[in-house]
Amino acid sequence: MPKKILHMLTPHKHVSPFDANMAADAGYDLILPYESVELTEVADLVQDAIFSRPPAHGTSTTIFFGGDDAILALDMIEAAKNALVAPFGVHVFADPQGSFTTAAAMVACVEKILVAKKGGGLAGRRIAVFGATGVVGYCSAVIAALEGAEVTLVGHSGVQRVRERAAQMRVRFGVEVDSVNGKTDAEKAAVLAKTDIVFSAAKAGVRVLSAKLVEAAPHLLVAADVNAVPPAGIEGVGVFDNGVAIAGSQTLGLGALAVGNVKYQTEAGLFRRMLAAEDEVLSLDFRDAFKLARSLVPEL
Template sequence: MAHKNILHMLTPQKHVSPFDLNMALDAGYDAVLPYAGVAMEEVTELVQDVIFSRPPDRGVRSAVFFGGNDAVLALDMIEATKKALVPPFGCNIMADPSGSYTTAAAMVACIERTLKNRHQKALKDVTIAVFGATGVVGYCAAVIAALEGARVKVVGHDGIERISKRAKEMEARFGIEVEPVDGSSDEKKTALIEDVHVIVAAARAGIQVLGKDQIQGASKLLVAADANAVPPLGIEGIDVMDDEEAIEGTSAFGIGALAVGPMKSKTEYGLLQRMIEADEPQVLDFRDAFALARTLAS
């Protein structure tokens, strides 16, 4: 008898993402079941219902996926799920809140590829400024880059206090070093980017983080990537379709949101398929997403 692959998709928000539902079904899941408004304290009971409803040798055919809009909460839900497992009963576990894990992974993979192709450099060779690091995509991009050895500056648009708390959280959780920086004015942002090699703009959609004059004044800049596809774009002078395109007036190359998008989708699709094809239960977060995305980018 064929055992169906079933994905239980949980989110703390009002709705489960239709994007993720479509992606999971296209990846090959036989059934994708949405659960909205899930609180942390409900995770254990739901997960144990998932694992105890099937014999241990069929646990790998069940999966739990966490969505939402909070990168850290999704990691906490993964940990709660792992604690809820009762061996030999198990299941696959994955998170991708607001697509942030796979988007950040794809973006950093594109940056890594561009550094190699255009400048013969690696992530460990550069300083990266991440704008929007309190958000889901920026947070994950900052952590991925720091784990790969980059010197990472996380920029606070509203001053130093909130971003400093986020930086301490990153450092405690992942054993990395990131530098919080005040980016609350154009003058401070201009001064900051004079000493960085890579810029990641992951601020809220429709907000311009940096203007063309600022980018052209960043003499050390090698690569700039913009996660925003909603006008005005996050970095003036980078088109949404740019993929290793020269940025006018600089020696740098730009990566636009719609160049990152296809790789993000392939990464999420690939992780979902990995769970379907696995012989042993998987636990997948943004680190696994980056490992896959960099193979897609090479």
Template structure:
């Protein structure tokens, strides 16, 4: 009898996201086992419990998924799990805390695709991330910075919170990020005045950019919003908008469900590749970004 495909799912929270459990099952894993309240110090021991019991052949059918809600902690947990492997007992790994890695990757890939319609790319763009202290905002900022953009993290809590998040995230991932205040309407409008791209990663149901705010965004090229709960995070950007002209501006708008479709395809592909890999793989947000780019390129080539 062939050994089953098993995915062990670690989260520092009380419970694993049902969304991720469903995604794992749909990617072909036969046993999906979630573990809650897994701290950083427990990762090495649990990883070795998962690898030594299956033998060299069984590890090819074993994976570990790292969730939670902290984008930086998930990166540390991924490194800890990777360091705990003992050849030839090496299993595939993937981190996607709160879907932040695949959502951020999808968001930035969609923005890049929209910029291409203007004959431009991410390099050299001034990108403002509203809700930049959350997991999606931080990772979207890192991906954009790695692609050559100048990135500013904005926080409704003001400049101190924004600069703290920017410094912490930049140090963790080896990029340059800047903080900018989003503490009131005037601060938001100041940040929009020179923005080429705005990424709205604010909490669901919070409008980060009003129609009046947009009148101050004279240089804006692309506005992307991951908030699917009314009101829209950026006024005028509908959830289904896919590089649709944003009224009152020269920008293109990208809505939450357009981004969400790319996020779904990205996460599904990565989980499926993990399961099918003959040799162990390790996936993080950089891999998610390349996968999202690839899916969008295929879609464009097919005329979609």
């Protein structure tokens, strides 16, 4: 049997030890890092990998893309797919900074809370995404919009960057999302006045929403925070909370470690899926992660 080989490509100085550990535990025989990789180099690396094995062994090879840029990771997937020469093929999978599987897990957990405790899913819900220019915020916004939610990207330093992200989402995924400024408490309060769900995906250790803002939000059903580093991104949300009411409000909180449990299982599950796929070449991103995460969220 051919060895199961994982080639890990990153535009950064180092590949992620987290992802390497996950892949090893999933069952890869060999994990090879490629660092400071540029988009223009992806095709040559992929073709070097595919031509070293007969076509029948192509599914024993996986190309993984890391980094911290959702757009670049998606572009690298496309570059890899475009470099394939029939009948040769390899699996490709991106999870930059663990963000694709984290975003998928967060949205799936919120959906479960909504269905179990608020009488409905994501479709038609008004969702505000704080930290929307980051990889987790970006992917969670796209997933929610694809599920029929009305998504608003909230900028912390003006509206230009989130407006650019919204334009990218429209072109790449065909979704329409809004963009607003949310630097001051007054601006945040204005956003929350028209919001059913908050995704908080700002930098670790950054307080995005105070308890006062959450308490005053008239329609807020769920507040999800993927920050596990104190202080919490949303004041009052515990890291293990999963549908627990935030003190002083009717809003249900979702914490970082509750999301992390599903994220861990999702990333491991996608690695195992590629290892098991013998007759199909797979190309996996956050949309595939969301499909799997939905099946992994525990019952409430």
